[in-house]
Amino acid sequence: MAARTLINVPPKAKRGEVIQIKTLISHIMETGFRHDNVGRPIPRDIITSFVCTYNGEEIFKAALYQAIAANPFITFHTVATESGTFVFQWTGDNGFAQDASAKITVE
Amino acid sequence: MNSRVRLALAVALLSLAASLLAAPAAEIPLNERRSAYEDMSRDNKAMQDDDTSNPGMLAVLDGEALWSVKVGASGKSCADCHGDAKTSMKGAASRYPAFDTASGRPVNLEQRINLSRQQDQKAQPFAYESKEMLALTAYVALQSRGEPIAAHDDPRLKPFIDKGRAAFNQRQGQLNLSCGQCHDDNWGKHLAGNTVPQAHPTGYPTYRLEWQSLGSLQRRLRNCMIGMRAEPYSYGAPEYVDMELFLMWRARGMKIETPAVRP
Amino acid sequence: MKQAIRQVVGEAHVKPGKIKLDLPPLVENGNSVTMGVMVDSPMTAKDYVKAIHVFTEKNPQPNIISVQLGPRAGKAEIQTRVRLADTQSVVAICELSDGSFWSHTVDVIITLGACLEELP
Numbered sequence: 001m002a003a004r005t006l007i008n009v010p011p012k013a014k015r016g017e018v019i020q021i022k023t024l025i026s027h028i029m030e031t032g033f034r035h036d037n038v039g040r041p042i043p044r045d046i047i048t049s050f051v052c053t054y055n056g057e058e059i060f061k062a063a064l065y066q067a068i069a070a071n072p073f074i075t076f077h078t079v080a081t082e083s084g085t086f087v088f089q090w091t092g093d094n095g096f097a098q099d100a101s102a103k104i105t106v107e
Numbered sequence: 108m109n110s111r112v113r114l115a116l117a118v119a120l121l122s123l124a125a126s127l128l129a130a131p132a133a134e135i136p137l138n139e140r141r142s143a144y145e146d147m148s149r150d151n152k153a154m155q156d157d158d159t160s161n162p163g164m165l166a167v168l169d170g171e172a173l174w175s176v177k178v179g180a181s182g183k184s185c186a187d188c189h190g191d192a193k194t195s196m197k198g199a200a201s202r203y204p205a206f207d208t209a210s211g212r213p214v215n216l217e218q219r220i221n222l223s224r225q226q227d228q229k230a231q232p233f234a235y236e237s238k239e240m241l242a243l244t245a246y247v248a249l250q251s252r253g254e255p256i257a258a259h260d261d262p263r264l265k266p267f268i269d270k271g272r273a274a275f276n277q278r279q280g281q282l283n284l285s286c287g288q289c290h291d292d293n294w295g296k297h298l299a300g301n302t303v304p305q306a307h308p309t310g311y312p313t314y315r316l317e318w319q320s321l322g323s324l325q326r327r328l329r330n331c332m333i334g335m336r337a338e339p340y341s342y343g344a345p346e347y348v349d350m351e352l353f354l355m356w357r358a359r360g361m362k363i364e365t366p367a368v369r370p
Numbered sequence: 371m372k373q374a375i376r377q378v379v380g381e382a383h384v385k386p387g388k389i390k391l392d393l394p395p396l397v398e399n400g401n402s403v404t405m406g407v408m409v410d411s412p413m414t415a416k417d418y419v420k421a422i423h424v425f426t427e428k429n430p431q432p433n434i435i436s437v438q439l440g441p442r443a444g445k446a447e448i449q450t451r452v453r454l455a456d457t458q459s460v461v462a463i464c465e466l467s468d469g470s471f472w473s474h475t476v477d478v479i480i481t482l483g484a485c486l487e488e489l490p
Contacts, residue, residue, distance in 0.1 A: 018444030070319035150404035300481030370398035
């Protein structure tokens with residue numbers, strides 16, 4: 001089942017401008033440290049990696065741990081160099097893989 | 108003073124004491140009402156205000172998708188009857204709980220959605236706190252964001268508002284507290300590092316940091332009762348709907364904030 | 371936490387400065403705390419931030435996040451939301467293109483919710 005994502009990339013930017021990208025994804029980020037109501041440990045289930053490419057080139061990479069809050073929100077910056085597509089990829093425990101993309105026009 | 112006067116005085120004093128003990132908490136004057144949003148940290152306010160960072164918006168997006176999914180024996184989607192939610196659902200959430208003629212009592216938004224699912228779409232109802240129910244209620248309530256909560260002055264609602272008010276003011280649980288003692292009489296004061304809110308349901312379903320997910324008003328009410336060491340009712344109990352109705356009436360005129368963020 | 375830091379930094383000397391960790395001093399709920407990290411760097415091809423690592427003193431697991439950057443970032447500034455188990459110190463360390471390491475430590479106070487709920 002796909003995880004819902006919410007991406008914010010400015011649709012237009014000037015060449016050389018530094019832009020902020022905001023990303024939000026629906027994920028429980030179960031730490032593995034909690035127990036259910038009969039005392040059994042709840043197994044870890046987190047996103048472990050987030051990568052962003054800009055026209056195929058990696059511009060941002062993060063390793064995430066249990067300390068990242070549920071529904072991970074990550075913002076970062078990049079220089080707007082050319083028009084094209086940002087691709088965002090999240091991977092994690094239990095074969096979790098989700099991607100999203102956003103386009104930008106650079107003048 | 109003779110004994111008859113003394114007796115009359117004693118009776119008067121006793122009944123005064125008794126009436127004070129039974130007196131409902133003083134209602135907050137309408138112009139002194141404030142949303143718990145005001146008490147949040149700068150960062151948490153920012154989380155609510157920014158649609159690109161508000162985790163509740165993820166559920167809203169899911170709800171938007173669900174709105175157009177054809178379901179049940181009817182093969183109909185919400186959109187098939189209600190069209191564009193932005194128009195048809197504008198102001199809807201601010202009017203709930205609303206009187207349902209068929210059942211002769213008020214129903215909340217979750218029940219209204221399930222009535223439509225079962226009767227009109229011929230589909231299974233959604234459980235409280237299910238991903239689908241939270242998504243749909245968030246999406247529908249978003250269409251009322253910024254709208255004032257309705258007056259809830261349908262005369263048929265009055266007896267149920269009264270029941271909700273009575274429950275709000277009744278002492279309960281091991282701590283023998285009523286809702287009103289904290290939320291009418293002691294709002295703004297601190298309890299273990301948190302500010303006591305006035306408890307207005309302006310932003311449900313709400314993304315509560317404590318839950319790390321969206322949750323309904325009923326979930327919040329159940330938490331309160333557990334926190335007061337009282338036995339919670341089951342989800343969907345009429346007592347909860349009466350309380351929700353009273354709380355919405357108490358918050359009439361305040362603006363809807365769904366999806367709100369709260370600690 | 372010290373071991374987790376050494377795994378990243380090795381035997382290099384970590385100096386305070388250049389990196390700024392932005393966390394509220396008093397937190398309403400430790401389940402989701404907004405955290406910003408920024409490094410004062412021109413982010414040019416010759417002088418940029420290679421990586422930012424954030425650690426916690428008292429969480430069950432010492433790492434929070436590790437980020438890889440480069441001159442294409444334009445600005446070495448990130449924001450996320452983190453879980454903090456208890457009142458504690460949080461340490462942010464950056465690695466610059468010249469191989470130097472810089473850090474900033476912030477103390478955070480976590481208040482617990484008044485009405486504790488059970489899992490539904």
